[in-house]
Amino acid sequence: MIEVQNLDVRLPGFALENISLCVPQGAFGALIGPTGSGKSILLEALAGLQPVKRGQIFNHRGEITRLPPERRGFGLVYQDAALFPHLNVRENLLFARRYTDLAKAEVVREMNELSERLGITHLLQRDVRTLSGGETQRVALVRALLVRPSVLLLDEPLSALDPVFREEIQYLLQRLHQEMGLTMLMVTHNFEEVVMLAEQVAVIHQGRFLQKGAVQEVFTTPRSPFVARFVGMKNLLAATPTQDGVLVAGHVVRTIGPGRETNNQVLGIRPEDVLLAPPHPGAPSSNAYPGSISAVTYHGVHCAVRVECALGEVTAHLSPREYRELGCSPGDAVTVILPAEKLCSIPA
């Protein structure tokens, strides 16, 4: 496990302030935030590579705030893997031995076992400069695992990979997490990765946590428009509270749940929760609005369908099959349905 209490890190021109988080033993936490928000600095502070001004860091044994990096029991994997170019794969891996008290024979045994498990045995004698992106990240993972870390800190380990390698390493991380019960904390820009891999997520901006919690909770009930946009809640409509829900562009939208107390609100709904139906000639159902399709873009697994309706512009993500079955094209009339249970009122 890893626990952080009220951590401050001060650098010339940048500060991390009042960071608290807990990734329980065997859990997978994710750290997301815009570029320059302090994600890497935080991982480096946890790993002992940045001085801490205030606050405490704990692993499963106790406080480690002032311990040197090699005594924290954390493995760190960087985006670019940071392998030594003048050493081959085997030499890069054995370099990890520097940080353990194990005998060399034991390190070699573990190296062989992990290499087998992560599928790099055939690469051990290779010059690291000849490895593909996916192979490089596998080697970096074996190197980090060789120190028998209690926590693996991953700094955007997938961002430099093309989609094929990305999927391969995502799968590998998932397996490592599940089969070895490893505690992980991963920095990423990609919220789909968060949904796939993590249970807990924290959103950081300008060195501070804006929100943290279970992935589903943060993604469906963001507490600010900034977090909402950052986690892919594309539909954010200015709203004011009324008796039965909220008023958006003069129309009552029925909502369920908390968040009606502030006057200045944003009504949010994730694009995958918006429903589209053929134009409805009869009595409209609840939260259904006539509109017309303004644009459709294809993103492989889903189509983003933009609709102009009485509430403003709303984006729906449909599977290509759902879009085909809708039988509509740009310019066609369509009904937008916003299920009340999927709507989220966010203080503006």
Ligand SMILES: Nc1ncnc2c1ncn2[C@@H]1O[C@H](COP(=O)(O)OP(=O)(O)OP(=O)(O)O)[C@@H](O)[C@H]1O
């Ligand atoms: N050694 C340093 N001294 C002073 N400032 C630094 C140092 N390292 C990083 N910074 C600054 O701290 C801020 C946070 O950097 P950090 O690398 O943690 O961002 P990040 O959230 O990981 O960004 P990205 O997503 O682009 O990798 C940036 O403004 C960066 O320029």
